[in-house]
Amino acid sequence: MGEFTIVGLRVVREAARCGSFSTAAENLGYTQSAVSRQIALMEQAAGRVLFERHARGVRATEAGRIVLRHAETVLGGLGSARQELDELSARPPVTLRVGAFSTAMAALVPRAVAATAPRLARIPLREGTSPRLISAVARGRLDVAVVTETGNLPVDAEIEPLLDEPLLIAVSPDHALAGRASVTPAQLRGQRWIAGSTEVSSTLLGAWRDATWEPEIAFVARDWFAKLGLVAAGMGSTVVPAIAVPVLPPGIALIRVDHPAAVRTTSVVYRGADSATPRQLFIEALRDAAADLATEVRQRLR
Incomplete structure (x- = not known):
């Protein structure tokens, strides 16, 4: 028994719509022999005759109607996928502006960038001190900032600790x-x-x-x-x-x-409580990178 194919299902659907193999061939841009061959392959895959042949055309059998129903589902899903992909190509590039202090820019941020770069078109980076980065978030010049100091936060700022x-x-x-x-x-x-x-x-x-x-x-x-x-x-x-x-x-x-104050908290700061997808994607990558770094540090210090 053969396999159902996308081309074969498309031919079955068009033949059922037209009630004619020759008209289906014309609509699809195939030769009539190519259509007949695809129908034969689909009947072989189904193990059943899919069309009753008459002098004035063809009509789907009960088995043909079953295959046709599933063909509509499969081809409809593929059409939706193509539409979403076309819409994705038409969207403007996603830019996420990220700031961080120097050591975070060397070790933490690159891992998050690598994890999210395939989903974000541009990730401009800015290095600076924590107060300057927080100020840039407040003025809307950065979307995300990785900081160690959290003073003078904007009223609508969110802060999430990443690691101690x-x-x-x-x-x-x-x-x-x-x-x-x-x-x-x-x-x-x-x-x-x-x-x-x-x-x-x-x-x-x-x-x-x-x-x-x-x-x-x-x-x-x-x-x-x-x-x-x-x-x-x-x-x-x-x-x-x-x-x-x-x-x-x-x-x-x-x-x-050996002192309780010899610890520093690294956090991520951003404005607004909405779960903006590009920003949330990057923050999740920061969380994962911070967890990996913490494990590496523990192993190094054993």
Whole structure:
């Protein structure tokens, strides 16, 4: 027994509509012998005669009417699929404007972009500090922002935590603290630090230090590659958020800080409570990427 085919079902439908194989052939642009061949193949697939042949034309048998009913369903569904695909091609490209702080732009956001790029035509990216990104969301210049600070949120803003990441100390492999699983802030008091600013309160050092000591910032470097290069050369230590662990170069040892404040929350901010499809698609991808990153960090720090 053969198989039903789309071409064969289309021929069956047209022959039943016209009551004539020759008229069906003319309407479909086929030869009459091609139509007869398709009808024969469909009768072979059905295991039944589908048409009664008469001198003035053809008429569907009971088996033919069964096949015709299902042919209408199949061909109608294919027609709907074609219409939806044509409408999809006619839609304007979907653009989602995404902002993130530097380490999220290096590790978290690229994974979400890769997961959603086939569904979104354009994903312009903007890197910046959390306050600037939140301001851009408030002014409608960004659709989504990945941030670590959540002050001055717009009234209609929604915020969703993605992950709580530990702050880690990065040192060279031959550093005196290398090999430790964790250290207390007191054990770090004699360290020379590499930070993005001389203002300690504006750096990750400010998360867990207290008023009894002031960290010695030996080098100021805003670029992460510069910081890590200095660390690898043994010129000091720096604080690294766990979100950056998967993209760190080799030759860097990581140590946990044993302090409750040595944790940073990464969140996604957007305006409005509606579930806009492109935005929601990207946020779901961010959730998945954050979960994967958290697993990778736990494995690295074992």
